[in-house]
Amino acid sequence: MQLQDFLNKAKTKKANEKKVVNIEIKELGAVEFIRPKHGDVLDFLDKTDKGDESVKEMMQATYEMLYLHCPVLQSKELRDEFKPNSPYDLVPELFGITQAGEILEKFMAAFDMGETEKKIDEEIKN
Secondary structure (H helix, E strand, O other): OOHHHHHHHHHHHHHHOOOEEEEEEOOOEEEEEEOOOHHHHHHHHHHHOOOOOOHHHHHHHHHHHHHHOOHHHHOHHHHHHHOOOOHHHHHHHHHOHHHHHHHHHHHHHHOOHHHHHHHHHHHHHO
């Protein structure tokens, strides 16, 4: 394959990636989430894939991932209205603990993060 062919295919692949998804959330409707960068995915996996995380650590990583990739959660107006101790606290405050986990599953599936996790696990095993 020539370099230009490779570049064209890489551009096409990148252009075809989902950049934004709307996830349906009970009582709130469709909420927009943006694609995480590779570093964000790796940070999340570092926090959640060690095997010795507490439930609290897992949920905190979930709240961070959802908050950082949901523009509406980052609005100053929302923080002013709910006055969370931490911006990440908006996630369980608005979505609830159980639903936050469900939203994360949809988020991961929408951006193929589950496949990334499987590939990394296989590489580590080998």
